[in-house]
Structure formats: C-alpha cells, structure tokens
Amino acid sequence: MKAFYNLLKPPNHADLYARYLWRLRLREISIRLAQISLLLLLIGGWEVGVRLGWIDPFLFSSPSRIASLFVQMITEGDLFHHIGQTALETLISFLLGTAGGTIIATVIWAFPWLARVLDPYLVILNSMPKVALGPLFIVTMGAGFGSILAMGIAITIIITTLVMYSSFQGVNPDHLKLARAFGATQWDLFRKIIFPSSIPDLIAALKVNVGLAWVGVIVGEFLVSKAGLGYLIIYGFQVFNLTLVLLSLFIVAICATIMYQAVAYLEKRLLRHRWTE
Amino acid sequence: MVASSAIQLDNVSKTYISRHNQVTAIRAVSFCVKPGEFIALVGPSGCGKSTVLSLIAGLLQPDEGEIRLFGEMVKGPSLRTGYMLQHDGLLEWRTVAENIALGLEIRKEINKQRLKQAHALLHELGLGHADQYYPSQLSGGMRQRVALVRTLALEPDILLLDEPFSAIDYQNKLFLEGLLNAILQRNEMTAVLVTHDLEEALAMSDRVFILGGQPGAIQRIIQLPEEIRALKPLEARSHPLFRPLFHELWQEIQQPHSFHKEDIR
Ligand SMILES: Nc1ncnc2c1ncn2[C@@H]1O[C@H](COP(=O)(O)OP(=O)(O)OP(=O)(O)O)[C@@H](O)[C@H]1O
Ligand SMILES: [Mg+2]
Numbered sequence: 190m191k192a193f194y195n196l197l198k199p200p201n202h203a204d205l206y207a208r209y210l211w212r213l214r215l216r217e218i219s220i221r222l223a224q225i226s227l228l229l230l231l232i233g234g235w236e237v238g239v240r241l242g243w244i245d246p247f248l249f250s251s252p253s254r255i256a257s258l259f260v261q262m263i264t265e266g267d268l269f270h271h272i273g274q275t276a277l278e279t280l281i282s283f284l285l286g287t288a289g290g291t292i293i294a295t296v297i298w299a300f301p302w303l304a305r306v307l308d309p310y311l312v313i314l315n316s317m318p319k320v321a322l323g324p325l326f327i328v329t330m331g332a333g334f335g336s337i338l339a340m341g342i343a344i345t346i347i348i349t350t351l352v353m354y355s356s357f358q359g360v361n362p363d364h365l366k367l368a369r370a371f372g373a374t375q376w377d378l379f380r381k382i383i384f385p386s387s388i389p390d391l392i393a394a395l396k397v398n399v400g401l402a403w404v405g406v407i408v409g410e411f412l413v414s415k416a417g418l419g420y421l422i423i424y425g426f427q428v429f430n431l432t433l434v435l436l437s438l439f440i441v442a443i444c445a446t447i448m449y450q451a452v453a454y455l456e457k458r459l460l461r462h463r464w465t466e
Numbered sequence: 467m468v469a470s471s472a473i474q475l476d477n478v479s480k481t482y483i484s485r486h487n488q489v490t491a492i493r494a495v496s497f498c499v500k501p502g503e504f505i506a507l508v509g510p511s512g513c514g515k516s517t518v519l520s521l522i523a524g525l526l527q528p529d530e531g532e533i534r535l536f537g538e539m540v541k542g543p544s545l546r547t548g549y550m551l552q553h554d555g556l557l558e559w560r561t562v563a564e565n566i567a568l569g570l571e572i573r574k575e576i577n578k579q580r581l582k583q584a585h586a587l588l589h590e591l592g593l594g595h596a597d598q599y600y601p602s603q604l605s606g607g608m609r610q611r612v613a614l615v616r617t618l619a620l621e622p623d624i625l626l627l628d629e630p631f632s633a634i635d636y637q638n639k640l641f642l643e644g645l646l647n648a649i650l651q652r653n654e655m656t657a658v659l660v661t662h663d664l665e666e667a668l669a670m671s672d673r674v675f676i677l678g679g680q681p682g683a684i685q686r687i688i689q690l691p692e693e694i695r696a697l698k699p700l701e702a703r704s705h706p707l708f709r710p711l712f713h714e715l716w717q718e719i720q721q722p723h724s725f726h727k728e729d730i731r
Contacts, residue, residue: 363555370523370549371572371620372542381572385559462600463558 250432255439258432271437275406275417276444278334282341283402283448287395289342290349297350298357298383299375315351319344320408327413337409337417344405345398352397356390357383389463392456399448403441418444471534472624472656473499473522478531479681480517490681491517494531497675497684499656501536501623506667506674507660510719514682515660519626522658523549535624545573548622552629554613556601562588563597566616573620584619591615591645607638614642618649625650625657632662643670643699664715668708669699676718686718 197215200207232252238244239251246254262268297304322343326336364382373381410419418437425433475497481490492514499505507515520526521533524543533540535547548569556565566584570576588594591611601609610630617625631639647670650657661667667674668688672695678685688711694702702708 361555363551363553364557366520366525367549367551367555368568368572369525370543370547371569372545373572377572381568382557385557388559462602 247429248431250435254432255436258436262436268440271417271421272440272444274414275410275419275441278337278341278409278417279402279406279444279448282338282405283345283395283398285338286342286345286402287349287391287398290346290394291353291391293346293350294353294357295379297354298379304354311347311351315347319347319405323408323412326409332413336413337406340409340412341402341405344401348401349394349398352390352394353387356387360386389460392452392459395452395455396449399445399452403445407441470500471498472501472503472536473497473658474534474537475518475522476531476533478518478521478528478533480514480521480526481529492677493681493683495677495682495684496531497687499658501656502654503656503673504650504671505658506671507658507677508662508664508667508674508715508719509677509682509685511662513677513679515677516628517682518677519549519628519658519660522624523547523626525549545620546623547626548617548620548624549626550613550617550628550630552632554601554606554609556609556612556616558601560600561597562593562599562601562604562612565601565612566619569616569620575620580619584615587615587618588612607634607642610634610638610642611645614646621653623655625655627657627659629660629662631666639666640700646670647699664712664719665703666699668694668711668715669702674715676715678719688715688718 197218200211202208235244235249236252239246239249244251259268297307320340323336323340326339326343330336330339360383364386365378368378368382406417407419407422410417411423414420418441421437422434422441425431425437475495478495479490479493481488495514495518507518509515517526521528522535522540524540524547527541535544538544557568560568563585566588567576567581570580570584585594585597588597591614593608593611593615596604596608596612601612604612610633614630631642634642643666649655659667659670668690672690674688674690675684676686676688677683690711691707694705694707694711697705
C-alpha cells in the first residue's frame with residue numbers, strides 16, 4: 190500500500206522530467222483501472238440483471254452459472270481435453286498455412302512465368318469463401334482431424350501466399366542492385382536480401398493468420414468433430430445449454446488472445462531494429 | 467595481352483526496351499580510363515550516366531560494342547569492381563559489422579583477416595565505436611561511410627560511384643571526399659564518379675567526362691591541370707585555376723548540343 194501511495198505521490202515541482210513521468214504513470218494507471226472497472230461492471234450487471242429477472246438466464250446464462258460449469262468441467266477433467274484438441278489443431282494449421290503460403294510464394298517468385306500462370310487461380314481461390322469447401326474436405330479426408338486441419342490451412346495459405354509474394358516483389362531495388370554488383374546469385378538474393386526484408390510482412394501475416402486459423406478450426410469442428418471447443422459450442426447449442434456455449438466462447442477468446450500475444454512478442458523480438466514507417 | 471587501360475569502352479550502345487516503348491540511353495560511347503585515374507562523369511539528368519556505370523559494373527549488358535576491364539571482357543559483375551549508390555542501401559536488420567561483411571559473405575571471401583581489415587577501415591572513418599549499432603541508429607553521413615567501408619572491404623581495383631554524396635550534408639560531403647581521395651591514392655584504385663555537383667567533379671577528378679544528348683554520348687572531356695590534381699579536394703576548390711574551369715564546365719553543360727569531336731580521345 191505504501192508502494193502504491195509512493196507511485197501516486199506528485200514529485201517535486203521543479204523537476205520537469207519527473208513530473209512528466211508522473212503524469213504518464215497516472216494516465217496508465219487510470220486507463221488500467223477503467224478497463225478493469227468496465228469488465229467488473231459488465232459481469233456484475235449481467236449477474237445482477239439475471240438475479241433481478243431482467244435478463245432471461247435460459248438465453249443468456251449468467252456469470253455464476255458459467256463459473257460453476259467451468260469448475261465442474263475442470264474437476265471432471267474433460268475441459269482440458271477439449272481445449273488441448275482445438276489449440277493443437279489451430280496451432281498446426283496456423284503454422285502449416287503460414288509456412289506453406291511462404292513456400293508457394295517463394296516458388297512463384299523464383300519462376301515468374303509460373304506466377305503469371307497461377308495468378309488467376311490465386312485470385313479466385315482468394316475470393317472464394319474457404320469454409321464453403323468444408324464438404325469437399327469431409328468427403329476426401331473423412332470426418333475428423335484431417336478435415337479440420339485442411340479447413341484451417343485452406344483459410345490461411347492463400348492469403349499468406351499473396352501477401353508474401355507481393356512483399357518479395359516490393360523489396361528495395363537498390364538492395365538488389367548492390368547485392369547483384371557483389372556477384373549474388375538468385376539464391377543469395379533470396380536468402381540475404383529478399384527473405385529478411387519480408388520478415389515484417391511475414392509477422393503481419395502471422396497476426397492475421399492467428400485469427401483466421403481459429404475461424405477455420407472452429408468451423409471445421411462445427412462440421413465434423415467429436416471433441417474441441419467448436420464441438421462444445423455446437424453441442425451446447427443443440428441441447429440448448431447456452432452456459433456451455435458461452436463458456437466455450439470465453440475460452441476461445443482467451444486462447445486466441447494468448448496466441449496473438451505470442452506473435453506480438455515475436456514481432457517485438459525480431460523487429461527491434463527496423464524502422465517503423 | 468597487356469592492358470594499358472583499367473576501363474575501356476568501345477562503341478557501346480544500350481537501349482532499354484519495355485512493352486510500351488524503347489529508350490536508347492547511350493549511343494556509341496567510347497573512352498579509356500588509365501589505371502589509378504579518377505574520372506568524373508557529369509551531364510544533365512537522363513543522359514545515361516547511371517547506365518554507363520551499370521554497364522561497367524556488369525549489371526547490364528551492352529547491345530552493341532564491348533567493355534573491357536584490365537583487358538578482360540565484362541560478362542557480369544566482376545570481382546574487380548566495387549559499386550556504390552546514392553542511397554547507402556544498408557540492411558536495417560544487420561548491425562554495422564554485419565553490413566560491412568555482406569559483400570564478403572556473398573563473394574565467399576569471408577575470413578578473419580578480411581574482417582579485421584574491414585574493421586580497421588571502419589576505425590579510420592571514425593566509426594570504430596559503432597560496429598554493433600544498427601543503421602537506424604546512425605546519421606545519414608555515418609550510414610554512407612559504412613556503405614563505403616562495405617564496398618572497400620572487397621578491395622576493388624575499380625570503384626564505381628553513382629552520386630554517393632548527393633544525399634548528405636555539405637560538411638559531411640567535404641569530409642568524405644577528402645577521405646575517399648586519400649584511400650584511393652593509397653591503394654592506387656581507379657574510380658568513376660557520377661555526380662551532379664560540378665565543383666565536386668572538378669575537385670576530385672583527373673578528367674571530367676561530359677555526357678549529353680538523347681541518346682547520351684560523350685560531348686567533351688576536360689583534363690584537369692596537374693596543379694589542381696595534386697591538391698586535396700578541399701584545397702583544390704580555392705586554387706586560382708579552379709573558378710575558370712568551373713565556368714568552362716558550366717558553359718559546356720548549358721549548351722548540350724555542341725559536340726567537340728576533336729576533344730574526344
Ligand atoms: N530500367 C530502365 N528501363 C527503361 N528506361 C530506363 C531505365 N533506366 C534508365 N532508363 C532511361 O534511360 C535514360 C538514361 O537513364 P540514366 O538513369 O542512365 O540517366 P542518368 O544520367 O543517370 O540520370 P540522373 O542524372 O537523373 O540519374 C533515361 O531516359 C531513362 O529514362
Ligand atoms: Mg543516375
């Protein structure tokens with residue numbers, strides 16, 4: 190408490206820099222406090238609303254119901270199984286989609302003729318709603334893990350290809366000219382100039398793909414799965430257990446945020462020294 | 467075959483062709499540069515100065531004519547040339563030390579001794595303390611010095627400079643001109659400098675080639691007198707013969723279509 194008081198105590202009037210820092214700190218604290226209060230207010234309002242009968246608990250459940258279901262499922266032990274299943278599917282399709290897209294982009298960069306040939310196909314595939322391919326995946330790969338992965342990959346790979354290809358093409362021509370003057374081969378150019386230049390765009394693609402992979406996997410689970418958070422959502426909906434639906438949604442939100450933060454951390458590590466234009 | 471010239475162009479023409487048009491950048495350009503000589507290449511924008519430099523660097527192939535470096539035909543980027551551009555082209559994700567190693571890495575000439583030499587050069591240019599910095603932490607003048615070290619680390623016999631000092635402030639430019647001059651003389655390097663700065667052209671070089679016309683051709687060559695050539699770039703600028711030469715060069719560039727064929731050799 191003493192430490193907290195010291196944080197808020199205004200510094201000496203004369204020290205401009207200290208005062209500046211102090212004001213900055215106050216602002217940070219006020220923002221955090223407001224965020225936490227808003228959360229508590231929403232949850233509290235929801236709970237109170239249900240108890241006073243303003244909100245129908247059958248449709249909107251209530252925080253206490255969700256919390257007790259959470260505790261119950263943890264003690265029974267199957268919640269972690271569902272979370273693990275979905276997180277694993279998402280992680281794999283996110284990584285494969287991003288890596289696959291980058292590899293395809295590399296190949297079409299190396300063979301410009303191929304890039305021209307594939308151009309209309311990529312455009313069509315990109316505008317296509319990938320989740321509509323679901324039935325095709327199910328008949329070819331069966332109603333299981335494979336189809337879910339395929340869905341997660343399909344939704345990330347094309348956009349990654351397009352983003353990375355245009356990033357490879359946007360590399361500073363002076364860098365290429367200099368490297369060529371040093372005697373660089375195509376492979377040297379790719380390895381030393383083009384790929385490293387494109388890392389900021391790769392990270393941007395990773396960030397987008399985190400969200401997209403979740404979409405693909407959840408939709409995949411809606412269609413075929415016997416386990417996972419998407420399955421819990423669709424199952425909860427079918428038996429009209431909205432508490433289960435909402436609990437699963439919260440968990441999806443938390444997991445997706447954790448993955449996004451991991452990418453953001455990676456970005457901070459990798460892009461420390463670049464200009465942010 | 468004994469080569470008496472470091473760079474030799476014979477009737478070199480280059481046309482850029484694209485889907486919508488074709489531009490002949492230079493036509494029938496011939497000249498010789500002796501080993502150890504410093505040539506400045508000047509002329510109005512678009513007359514083909516950068517094209518000439520890219521051709522010598524082996525980045526472009528001539529459509530007609532041939533180019534020889536120390537008697538050898540140029541077929542692609544040569545190990546004997548070093549190339550520098552207006553923009554330093556430093557890679558933002560590499561430290562200064564890693565940036566100056568880039569050329570050595572690509573040429574697979576990287577070893578302890580070469581790196582040590584490159585670092586010695588970095589020290590000489592006053593950047594010994596900065597080798598773990600990233601380019602974003604350096605000023606424009608410092609960045610261009612790093613780019614110079616990166617090029618010199620390859621120990622080229624011929625240095626090709628495309629407006630290397632045009633994006634940095636006047637003070638830094640004078641400083642770098644002096645440094646470059648000293649390094650070139652010490653290593654007996656041949657250099658071709660493209661510049662828009664006529665003072666710089668006269669202060670640094672042994673001969674000034676004036677390129678002009680569309681397509682570009684050599685319009686005139688100005689030989690600098692021994693008195694000025696012996697001086698450092700900064701001192702050359704205040705030599706009594708300097709102003710008249712500057713005027714002559716200025717006049718020549720103002721009237722782009724007067725060819726003095728007899729001056730060319
Ligand atoms: N890659 C290219 N494709 C098509 N045309 C080009 C290309 N590079 C140069 N040109 C044309 O060739 C001519 C000579 O260009 P170049 O860059 O050699 O001129 P420059 O003397 O270096 O000009 P500046 O002083 O502006 O740098 C110009 O008309 C230019 O438009
Ligand atoms: Mg140019």
